[in-house]
């Protein structure tokens with residue numbers, strides 16, 4: 001940390017609020033100060049990366065755990081879904 005001189009108190013935690021690109025559910029992502037991140041990452045990059053631990057990032061969508069399960073069930077296990085596959089699977093689900 002630079003730019004601030006702290007004489008008391010501390011930053012306890014940083015939590016980002018993320019919205020699932022499939023169902024719109026919002027969930028919290030806790031950032032971990034101890035993680036070593038690439039120097040050129042923005043805070044947004046870090047949040048997206050941390051969202052993977054609670055769901056996934058596939059086909060340019062941040063997905064909650066439930067939507068990740070639906071997408072994973074619809075594509076081969078050895079790869080992530082493409083954007084078109086994610087959108088097709090989740091639009092089929094929402095039409096039910």
Ligand SMILES: [Zn+2]
Pocket residue numbers: 020021022023024025063064065066067068
């Ligand atoms: Zn979802």
